[in-house]
Amino acid sequence: MTALPQLLICEAQALALLGDVAAAADLLRRAALAAPPGDVTPLVLLGHTHMRAGAVAEAVRAYESALRAAPTGCPLDVYIRLGNGYLAEGKLEDALAVFGQACIARPCASAWAGAGTAYLRLADLGNADLCFTEANVHDPQHPLVWGYLALVQLLSENDAEAEQVRPGRAVAASGAAAGALN
Numbered sequence: 001m002t003a004l005p006q007l008l009i010c011e012a013q014a015l016a017l018l019g020d021v022a023a024a025a026d027l028l029r030r031a032a033l034a035a036p037p038g039d040v041t042p043l044v045l046l047g048h049t050h051m052r053a054g055a056v057a058e059a060v061r062a063y064e065s066a067l068r069a070a071p072t073g074c075p076l077d078v079y080i081r082l083g084n085g086y087l088a089e090g091k092l093e094d095a096l097a098v099f100g101q102a103c104i105a106r107p108c109a110s111a112w113a114g115a116g117t118a119y120l121r122l123a124d125l126g127n128a129d130l131c132f133t134e135a136n137v138h139d140p141q142h143p144l145v146w147g148y149l150a151l152v153q154l155l156s157e158n159d160a161e162a163e164q165v166r167p168g169r170a171v172a173a174s175g176a177a178a179g180a181l182n
Helices: 003-017 021-034 041-052 056-069 076-089 092-105 109-121 125-138 143-155 159-164 167-173
Strands: none
Touching (some): 003 021, 041 056, 056 076, 076 109
16 A cells, blocks of 8 residues: 555544544545555445444445455455444345355354344344354354344244253353353
8 A cells, every 4th residue: 555545544543533533534535546456445444434433324335345346355344344234224135145245255153143133134034043053153152143043943933942042051051150141
């Protein structure tokens, strides 16, 4: 990256810390235009800045631009944040597509849990269960995943399975303090 985009990014980050999101976003847009092709750092930071400010639609646009510019060069958190942005906007099919890309490119509990959440909101309990189960394989201590696994079982009216995935039991079975999640 040349010096100009780096300077603009530094100044934008300082302004964002001071609470001037509009000025920070303007500088990050300028940095994105001055950055070399394929360098999506300014767009990613623009998305992060908007997301922290609660401007989900603007954050989604920045993350979409970053993924279009460098589909294989974006960090995992861009996929996760974009998927969560789509979930917040109610764009469940878009969220599912982005989380699916993340599951293929960089499989992890957060990507699978995001896909599971999208399926759950689409009322596809079977696929939601599969996704949350895969998320559990990647991170067996993730409390949100355990909660969603139990919710899917309850919604499926599978009370026996729901009782088995209750977080307190899972934590007690692993030797951790059961009271931490109950």
